[in-house]
Amino acid sequence: MGLLLLLTSSLLSSYFHAGRVVTAQRAFTIRDITLSIEPSSDVTRDTNVTLRCQAVVSSSGQEPMSREYTIYKDGKTILTKTSSSSEDLLYTLTQARVSNSGKYKCMINIEGKQLTSNTKKLTVTGLSQPILNLNNGVVSEGEETKARCVAPGETGSFFFFFYEDTKEILEIQASSPLAEAKIRLSSVGIHKIHCDYTVLVTPESFKSEGSNTVTVTVKELLIMPVLEIIPPYQIFEGDHLTISCTITNFQLSQGSTHLYLSQGTKLLSTGTSQVNHSMIALAKDPGEFECRLEMGKIVKVDTKTVAVTELFSVPTLTMSPAEVFQKDPMTLTCRSEIYASERLSKEDLTYTLDPYDSHLTQRGSGDFYGRTLPFIFNYTCTAQAKGIVKQSKALTVRPKVAVSIPKISVVGRAVVNQPFKILCQSDSGSLPINYTLLKDVTEVSTISVKFPSQQALFSVTISSPAEIGKFMCEAKNSQRIPPLSRRLNATVIVPLTHPTLTVIPDAADISEGDDLILICGVDGTPPVTFNWYRVGEELPLHTTISNQNHSNYQVPLLSKHHSGTYLCEAINYANKVVRSEPVVVEVRMALWKKALIGGFCLLAVALLVVSLVVCFRSKRGKREAASELSVKPSSPKSDDSLTVNLTHDTEVYNADTDAAPLYNGTEGRVANGARDSAASLPADISNRSSYSIPATV
Numbered sequence: 008m009g010l011l012l013l014l015t016s017s018l019l020s021s022y023f024h025a026g027r028v029v030t031a032q033r034a035f036t037i038r039d040i041t042l043s044i045e046p047s048s049d050v051t052r053d054t055n056v057t058l059r060c061q062a063v064v065s066s067s068g069q070e071p072m073s074r075e076y077t078i079y080k081d082g083k084t085i086l087t088k089t090s091s092s093s094e095d096l097l098y099t100l101t102q103a104r105v106s107n108s109g110k111y112k113c114m115i116n117i118e119g120k121q122l123t124s125n126t127k128k129l130t131v132t133g134l135s136q137p138i139l140n141l142n143n144g145v146v147s148e149g150e151e152t153k154a155r156c157v158a159p160g161e162t163g164s165f166f167f168f169f170y171e172d173t174k175e176i177l178e179i180q181a182s183s184p185l186a187e188a189k190i191r192l193s194s195v196g197i198h199k200i201h202c203d204y205t206v207l208v209t210p211e212s213f214k215s216e217g218s219n220t221v222t223v224t225v226k227e228l229l230i231m232p233v234l235e236i237i238p239p240y241q242i243f244e245g246d247h248l249t250i251s252c253t254i255t256n257f258q259l260s261q262g263s264t265h266l267y268l269s270q271g272t273k274l275l276s277t278g279t280s281q282v283n284h285s286m287i288a289l290a291k292d293p294g295e296f297e298c299r300l301e302m303g304k305i306v307k308v309d310t311k312t313v314a315v316t317e318l319f320s321v322p323t324l325t326m327s328p329a330e331v332f333q334k335d336p337m338t339l340t341c342r343s344e345i346y347a348s349e350r351l352s353k354e355d356l357t358y359t360l361d362p363y364d365s366h367l368t369q370r371g372s373g374d375f376y377g378r379t380l381p382f383i384f385n386y387t388c389t390a391q392a393k394g395i396v397k398q399s400k401a402l403t404v405r406p407k408v409a410v411s412i413p414k415i416s417v418v419g420r421a422v423v424n425q426p427f428k429i430l431c432q433s434d435s436g437s438l439p440i441n442y443t444l445l446k447d448v449t450e451v452s453t454i455s456v457k458f459p460s461q462q463a464l465f466s467v468t469i470s471s472p473a474e475i476g477k478f479m480c481e482a483k484n485s486q487r488i489p490p491l492s493r494r495l496n497a498t499v500i501v502p503l504t505h506p507t508l509t510v511i512p513d514a515a516d517i518s519e520g521d522d523l524i525l526i527c528g529v530d531g532t533p534p535v536t537f538n539w540y541r542v543g544e545e546l547p548l549h550t551t552i553s554n555q556n557h558s559n560y561q562v563p564l565l566s567k568h569h570s571g572t573y574l575c576e577a578i579n580y581a582n583k584v585v586r587s588e589p590v591v592v593e594v595r596m597a598l599w600k601k602a603l604i605g606g607f608c609l610l611a612v613a614l615l616v617v618s619l620v621v622c623f624r625s626k627r628g629k630r631e632a633a634s635e636l637s638v639k640p641s642s643p644k645s646d647d648s649l650t651v652n653l654t655h656d657t658e659v660y661n662a663d664t665d666a667a668p669l670y671n672g673t674e675g676r677v678a679n680g681a682r683d684s685a686a687s688l689p690a691d692i693s694n695r696s697s698y699s700i701p702a703t704v
Contacts, residue, residue: 035066035117042113042124052133056103060096060113060124075116081109081209103131105206105213106163135159137167137218139202144221148228149305151189156202156218158184164207171198191304195227229256232266234298234309242288243350244318245393250275252282252298252309267299289395290317319346319356322373322390324402332437332485333381333406341373341388341399351392361387361398379406410436412490413482417497418464421475422581424502429495431463431480440484445491446477472499502581503531508574508590518595521565527575527587528557535579542572542589570594 040062050056060076071091078086078098086098100107108131114123135158142153156167167186169177171193179186184204192198201220206213237249252268257280268275268282271293275284282298294314300307322343331337341358358373365386367377373388385401411433418428431442431454442463444451454463469475476494483489509526510517517523527537538547539560549560562569574589 033066033068033070033072035064035072035120037115037117037120037122038063038065040113040115040122040124042111042127044111044127044129048128049130049132050103052104052131052135053102054131056100056107056129056131058098058100058111058113060098060115062095062115062122064093064115064117072117077114077116079112079114100129102160103129104160104162105131105134106161106208107131108208108211108213132213134204134206134213134215135161136216137202137204139200139218139221141200141221141223143223145224145226146192147226148195149191149303150225151191151304152223153187154190154200154202154221155185155187156204158204158206158215160184161204161206166205166207166212167202168204169200169202171200192223192225195225198223198225228305230264230300230302230307231255232298232300232307232309234268234296234311236296236311236313239313241316242313243316243347244288244290244395245350246288246315248286248288248313250284250286250296252276252278254280254300263302265301267297267301269297269299271295287394288313288315290315316347317345318351318395319343319390319392319397321397322358322388322399324386324388324399326402326404331379331404331406332409333379335379335406337377337379337404339367339375339386339388339402341375341390343390343397346392355392357391359389359391361389379404381406407437407484408435409487410440410482410484410490413442413480413492415478415480415492415495417475417495420500420580421469421497422500422502423472424468424470425581426466426468429465429467429478429480431465431482431492433482433490436482436484438484440482443481443483443489445479445481446474451478469499472501475499499532500580501530501532502583503529503535503577503579503585505530506575506577506585506587508587510573510590510592514590514592517565517592519566519600521594523562523565523569523592524559525562525573525575525590526557526559527577529577529585530556531577531579531581533579535577538576540574540576542574547576565594567594 040060043059043061045057045059046054058078060078062074062076064072064074066072071093073089073091074093075087075089076096077084078096088096090096096113108129110126110128112124112126114121138157138159140155140157146152154169156169158165158167161184165181165184165186167179167181167188168175169179169188169190171190177188177190179188186202186204190200199220199222202218204215206215231254233253233255235251235253238246242248250268252266254264254266257264264279266278266280266282268277268284273293275286276282292315294312296311296313298309320343322341325340325342327338327340339360341360343356346353346356354372356372360367360369360375365375365377365384366380367375370376383403383405385403387401388399390397390399413431413433416430416432418430421427429444431444433440438459439455439457440463441453441455443453444465444467451467452465454465456463463480465480467478475497478495479492481489481491506527506529509528511524511526512521525539527539529535533554533556534552535556535558536550536552537558537560539549540547551558551560560575570593572589572591575587576584578584
C-alpha cells in the first residue's frame with residue numbers, strides 16, 4: 008500500500024512543481040478532410056459560391072488546437088488561414104466569374120501533421136457582352152481611328168479580337184477587361200467594326216459573344232498613280248518599250264510620296280513624283296507591269312499587262328539517228344519551228360552549236376554532222392535574229408557500246424541426261440542485249456538482258472558428252488551482225504554404271520594369312536568416291552576418292568573372322584550411287600595347319616603300326632609256348648584243366664607253323680592252309696565252342 012502511494016505522488020509531481028502547472032503532450036489524429044462547393048460545382052455568372060473545407064480531428068484534450076488551412080486553385084495557393092476553432096473553413100467567391108473556374112482542394116496542418124482533401128472542379132459559365140467604342144466614325148484614306156473594347160465585370164486573363172466586317176484585323180492580350188488599339192482600314196468605303204474577347208482559364212478558354220457594331224466611313228484621297236506603256240499593243244520581241252509611272256493631283260499629297268516601277272518581281276526603277284524606264288521587249292519576260300504609290304500608310308497601285316509576240320521560238324536540238332553507237336556517224340539539227348513572218352524571214356535566223364569545239368561540221372542552216380564521241384556528251388544550240396538570242400535545252404548524247412564477243416560457259420556441272428545451265432555473257436555492251444543459244448546452227452532459245460543484274464542462263468540437257476561442243480551463243484544489241492562465241496568447252500559428267508567388285512586372290516584360293524585385295528571398278532567420269540562394305544555392317548570398311556575409274560582396298564593377314572559377303576558402292580558428281588554385286592569370301596585353313604594335322608595323323612599311324620608289331624610279336628611268343636603243351640580232353644568238372652572258349656574272334660594257330668590260324672573264330676571256319684594241322688585236334692572241335700587244356704599248360 009505504501010508503494011502505491013509513493014508511485015501516485017511521483018506521477019503528480021510531474022504535473023505540479025514550484026506552484027506551476029505543466030501541460031502534458033496532447034495526442035491527436037486527423038481523421039478526414041473534405042472540400043465541398045456550394046451551391047453547386049456548375050454555376051452561372053454572378054452566383055455567390057462558397058468553398059467549405061471540413062476537417063475531422065480527434066484529440067485527447069478539451070482545449071482547442073491551432074489549425075492551419077490552405078486552399079489551392081489549379082495547384083496554386085489562393086488562401087492560407089490559421090484557426091483554433093473546430094468549425095469549417097469557408098471561402099467565398101462573390102459574384103463568381105468564368106475566371107473562377109478551376110480545380111480546387113484544401114489542406115490542413117496541425118503540428119506538422121497534414122492531410123489534403125480530394126480535388127473538386129468548379130465551372131462558371133456566362134460572359135458579359137463586350138462594348139466597342141471608336142473615337143471617329145469618318146476617316147480619310149490611310150487615316151487611323153482609335154478603338155476601345157471593354158469586358159464589363161470580368162476578371163482573369165484576356166484575349167481581345169477586333170474585326171473589320173467578318174475579317175479579323177487585330178488581336179491584343181490583356182490582364183484587365185479593357186483593350187485599346189489604333190485601326191487603319193484597308194480600303195475606301197463603309198466598314199463595320201466589332202470586337203469580342205476570350206477568357207483563358209488553363210487549360211480551357213471561354214469565348215464571349217460579339218460586341219455592338221460600329222460603322223466607319225473611309226473617304227478616298229484624289230491622288231492616284233498612273234502607268235503608261237508605249238507602244239501599248241502589237242509588241243514583238245526586240246521592240247523598244249517606253250514605260251512611265253506618275254502621280255495625278257500630286258499637289259494634294261500629304262507628306263512624302265514614293266513611286267516604284269516593277270515588272271513581275273523585278274524592280275525596274277523608283278522615284279518621288281515620276282519614274283521613266285526604257286527596255287527591249289522579250290517574250291520570256293513577265294508581261295505584268297506595276298506602278299506603286301506609297302504615301303505614309305497609304306498604298307495605291309496601277310497595273311498593266313502587255314503581250315509580247317515571239318520573233319522566233321526557242322530552238323530545239325535533235326539527233327539523227329535517234330540511237331547511235333560509239334564513233335558512229337550522226338547529225339544534230341537545230342531549228343526554231345515558229346517565227347514571226349511579219350518581221351522575220353527564215354534566212355534571217357542563224358544557228359550555232361555549243362560547245363564550239365564539238366568536232367561537228369555545219370552543213371546547211373542548223374545541220375551539224377560528225378561522228379559520235381566514245382563517251383556521254385551534252386550539246387546545246389543557239390538561234391539568233393535581230394539581236395534576239397535564244398538557246399535550246401541541252402541534248403545529251405549517250406552513245407551505246409557495241410556488244411563484245413560473248414563468252415559461253417557452264418554454270419555448275421554438266422551431267423549427261425540431267426538439266427544444267429549455260430551462261431552467255433559479254434564483257435561490254437549497252438543494254439538491252441539479246442543472247443541467243445545455238446546448237447550447231449539451230450536456235451535453242453533467246454533471252455533479253457535489260458538490267459545489269461540480269462543474266463542470260465539457258466537450261467539444256469544432253470545425252471552424250473560429245474553434244475557439249477555443239478553449243479554456241481550470239482549477242483545482239485544493234486542492227487549489226489551479232490558476234491558469235493566459241494563452241495562450248497566444258498567437262499561433262501557421265502553418271503556411273505556397271506560397278507564390279509574383283510577379289511584377289513581368287514575366292515577359291517583364299518587362306519588364312521593371305522592379303523585380300525578388293526578392286527572396285529565402274530564406268531563413268533572421275534573423280535569417284537568408292538566405299539567398301541561388309542554385309543551386316545552399317546559403316547563402310549573403307550572410303551576413298553579416286554581420279555580413276557577404279558580403286559582397291561587391301562585386307563592384310565586374313566583370318567577366319569574375315570569370311571563374309573563383300574560389296575562396293577561408287578558415286579561421282581552426277582550424284583547417282585551404284586552398287587556392285589556381292590562377293591562371298593571364305594577364308595580356308597592355312598597350309599601349315601594342314602601339314603601339321605597331316606604330320607600328327609602320320610605319327611598316329613606310325614604309333615599304331617608299332618603297337619601292332621609289338622602286339623604281334625607278343626602273341627607269337629605265346630603260340631610257341633603253347634605248342635609245347637599237350638592238348639587233351641578233360642572233364643568239365645576237373646579242377647586241373649583250363650577251359651578255353653572259342654568265340655567268333657578266337658583264332659587257333661598251329662603250333663608248328665605261323666602261317667595261318669587253324670581256326671578263325673571270326674569267320675567260323677578253319678583256314679585252308681591249316682587243314683592238315685587241324686586234324687590233330689579233337690574230332691569235335693569244330694562242333695564245340697570250347698575245349699579244355701590241361702592245367703599244366
